[in-house]
Amino acid sequence: MKNYTNQGVTISRYLIFVLISFISCKTQKEIESEQEHRPNILFAIADDQSFPYASAYGTSGIKTPSFDKVAKDGVLFTNAFVAAPQCSPSRAAILTGKNIWQIEEAGTHGSYFPKKHPVFTDLLAGVGYKTGFTGKPWGPGNWKDAGWLQNPVGQEFNEKMMSSVPANGMALKDYYGNFVDFFRQKEKGQPFFFWYGGHEPHRAYEEGSGVKAGKILEESAVPAFLPDHELIRSDVADYVLEIEWFDAHLGKMIQFLEEQGELENTIIVVTADNGMPFPSAKANLQEYGTHVPLAICWPSKMKGNRVVEDLVALIDMAPTFLELAKVVKVPEMTGKSLSKLLIPVPDVQPKKHREFVLTGRERHTHARPDNLGYPARAIRTQDYLYVRNFKPHLWPAGDPVPFTQKTQATTQGFKPLWPGFHDVDDSPSKLFLMEQQSEYPRHYNLAYDKRPSEQLYDIRKDPGCVNNVAQEPEYEEIRMDLKTKLEIELKRQGDPRVLGYGNIFDSYPRMSIMRQFDGFNERGEYNLDYIQEGQVKIE
Incomplete structure (x- = not known):
């Protein structure tokens, strides 16, 4: 009886071991399969760019072929708004999917980012994504003393620098080269989230750089709150030149993804953190402080050549990314997923996304x-x-x-x-x-x-x-x-x-x-x- 019991225990333990091994193996395969089908995400965010300063909107004096390509391959939004007309609170709102009054110190400019507020980048990393950034991430502000081990956006990739840029004031960071470094460090088949945070078109600008580069002052789009004067037109031309520099690096990134066979399964989002750095715009809740460009594509899933006039908020990005990446455990957010606008259900008339922002x-x-x-x-x-x-x-x-x-x-x-x-x-x-x-x-x-x-x-x-x-x-x-x-x-x-x-x-x-x-x-x-x-x- 004793030998029989021992044998039964041995057999039971063996069966349990085999069962656990089978389950573990299956789970690993499922994880690998999920990673293969999860989309990559390239999030390109300019620093201080107002709507409608992109050529896809028909604005004169500017050429943004990379933004226009994303819009053509996917959706061009005409009513996208940031949570705040300032860099760091706007970026914190994007990361948390919440409005600035919901995130304490992170809701004001250049303060702390409390660690207790979850960010979508950490949630993506938790399901296997490699996350990183080049250029400007969350900031300005202090994340180190708030308990973060790295910037809330992810791992920094800013080592590659350029020997020259088109105008003084532009960052010497090689955004494209740093993206390539990031991409080559990820594991094969691993999905990624990459934050391309251009420092452009943040000031200061080289005065007259737009004209020097061939900009025609008569084509400068001067908003109604500024005088239509030659000096203002020249300042706008300098601003536009920096937007085009941001756009040029994005174009190289898109081309690289195509060469690597990754473009079809990459969600590309192009937008800005707040409005243009001119009087009555940035740091103001008027239209040119909070209304920003937005284009989104996902070649393998989204139909192109669409224009969406629905009101959307950039706090909607966090729940959108998490839903499309199949993240199950998502904390409460104020933002609303854009998935039904991006990928409409066939034969179903989509509801208005928002009544207001x-x-x-x-x-x-x-x-x-x-x-x-x-x-x-x-x-x-x-x-x-x-x-x-x-x-x-x-x-x-x-x-x-x-x-x-x-x-x-x-x-x-x-x-x-x-x-x-x-x-x-x-x-x-x-x-x-x-x-x-x-x-x-x-x-x-x-x-x-x-x-x-x-x-x-x-x-x-x-x-x-x-x-x-x-x-x-x-x-x-x-x-x-x-x-x-x-x-x-x-x-x-x-x-x-x-x-x-x-x-x-x-x-x-x-x-x-x-x-x-x-x-x-x-x-x-x-x-x-x-x-x-x-x-x-x-x-």
């Missing part, structure tokens, strides 16, 4: 005393943009600084105060408006003057957002409807600005160099006064 901003740079930001939220429908400015007594572009400050020395370690209005990137266009205020008072006021608590724009008639109709009687019903919808949605999403403790945003540290404004100006430190106010729910 929400955007917001907090502090941009150190532009005011006490390191305060300019809190604002907006709701954008197909036809209207409604903006709520929470502190209209503040200067929206940062405090003005007297010309007498220009030659005054600053304490070591601080940026200079002059020319003021620091939420607008320094540029020829910025100084032109400041110096020509009397000649172009309306353009000056749009960029620099204080704003009312409510702004409403009829986008069909006024895409440049130069006519605030919030107080006009015929728009009263629309204003009230959008105001109500915005407040309800912000409360639902837990925005501190409408829950009574919005000043918590002004407690968050700024990691970049500060200026000598009065009040709190400690780099990298929390403003404890505003943390206390946040705890007691100050209005």
